[in-house]
Amino acid sequence: MASNHTLSVDLGDRSYPIYIGSGLIHQPELLTSHIRGHSALIVTNTTVAPLYLNAIENSLNSAGIRYNSIKLDDGEQYKTIESVMAIIEILLTERHDRQTTLIALGGGVVGDIAGFTASIYQRGVHFIQVPTTLLSQVDSSVGGKTGVNHPLGKNMIGAFYQPQCVIADTSTLSTLPDRELSAGLAEVIKYGLIYDASFFSWLEQNISGLMQKDNSLLAEAILVSCQTKAEIVQQDERESGIRAILNLGHTFGHAIETTMGYGNWLHGEAVATGMVMACDLSLRQGWIDDSVRQRCISLLKKCSLPVSPPPDMGIDQYMDAMAIDKKTVNGTIKFILLEALGKAIVTSDYDPELLVQTLSEC
């Protein structure tokens, strides 16, 4: 049995707890103690609803909380303003007032949409995250980034908005498809690369257990990932500085996602390839040696993650997509690169010719 952990994300009056462990969605009071009003709306999708909606409904029923639910279509391509408006339509039709709580039950897409909707409905109502994928448990559950995509760019519409609590139940990962488990591990590996070389080594040692969904190893990996992210976010909630290192691999990755069309590459897959490209550029800059890049590639491969970009993507496509990335300021693209295993930097001080080499040769 996996041990249970509670981690506190310390952001002043926006602080909140993250509960990590097995079977937590069957503990009603974890959820209901964070609901202040008498109503709630569960936002989930058509894949997750048949598996876990009932557990959430039982919790709400036990506390006499009136609720509605909405099942979105499953996939990044539905992370749109239209989904937000569909949720708002239900909130208004069902007369949810400012005291209502939105409950995000699902992966990162559901969490991003529900959190953003909570931030703008009646200028802000409460929300609770119940992430059911590894990616959302280790990434979107910490930091308050919410939002939706625009056809011209990923996450271009959104808000910084913190949940009341996060309930990360590792037992929900038992139903997670292997491809999505791998995508989540890409972000777990990221924390090792940018911040914690010893965690990276721990991952190298335990990767086969993690791939076999060992509950206790997963809980440990989620805890360290969330702790690392919380430590970084607490220093820089609105990403004016260090927080940007959490985007290792994301500038390249977003370009791949945007160019290939949302939903064809999973976010974690694009990030995995993007991290290899970031290692490649760091190596060409002479900042890391090749062993770091090799260890990164080897670990990602053990997770069945892609380590090369789509062969048909040209340099122009990268440059176009990266030019509207949020990390681009006054036309200069900032990258997150490595100075060492476990140490990332945000920089626009790279050789553009080496960038072209990375884009053409990776």
Next chain:
Amino acid sequence: MASNHTLSVDLGDRSYPIYIGSGLIHQPELLTSHIRGHSALIVTNTTVAPLYLNAIENSLNSAGIRYNSIKLDDGEQYKTIESVMAIIEILLTERHDRQTTLIALGGGVVGDIAGFTASIYQRGVHFIQVPTTLLSQVDSSVGGKTGVNHPLGKNMIGAFYQPQCVIADTSTLSTLPDRELSAGLAEVIKYGLIYDASFFSWLEQNISGLMQKDNSLLAEAILVSCQTKAEIVQQDERESGIRAILNLGHTFGHAIETTMGYGNWLHGEAVATGMVMACDLSLRQGWIDDSVRQRCISLLKKCSLPVSPPPDMGIDQYMDAMAIDKKTVNGTIKFILLEALGKAIVTSDYDPELLVQTLSEC
């Protein structure tokens, strides 16, 4: 010549100045000193653009700031998520990054749309308000409420988001239609009713000069209105308590606006009638005497404002519209009522039968 005033709205790291005076839009540095990046987007409408867009463009040109502009259709019926998406489309197409600044040039509708768009574009960029109507100079320029309407309710989608500065140029009121001047005076009168009996008396004495657009009287009225609103907002930025008194007349007024269709009644006109209804209910409760109601009606009439609701609106229509008002919590409608001239309270402790009398007899 009107004297110039600078008022500081004190909200910690979200504090900002309000500049009030004649000819301010022809002082480029007022605007450009609050722009941090190298780009800006001017959001205005087809009515205001021919009058004042040039002045803003001249200011931006003088500082070498790259800009685009978007001219929305004029009217409350365009305060929609579609207008927000049209602005975001331009921001992305024209490659505006996180350092860009949105400049709202126009009335409250333009300010609300531009401010909300700024709050969600790339999770938040800067914005500056250049209000050109009396209503927006005394109301939306202070307090950071931004947002758009939904067909099922006014201002149901939005955010609390503060501007970098507000430039309230009283000379722009020279082109304001009389009907809109009156609508603005409704909100000015509100500050007297809820918070400042001596300001109410000052308005009674100076109403004809204000109606004739005396620049110095207008500047004085705007200053006192903004000071009053700032004093209230500083106590309660996110409206968990006292701030709600700023909504005197708004619950009735929103019901009229929603039922009659956005754009048929001006916001200030609906608020004027709503304030009379709030006085009526306060009187029926025995909290004020009839002289307060009479003085309110008399002053509003001198501003050519409506003091009775549309004759064809039934009680059911009020109750339906008010049930989804943001001030409704757990099904109970909260009203802002008067205990005296200059003293408002937020209460759900009223006699429902007296409410019905107000709705049917006003």
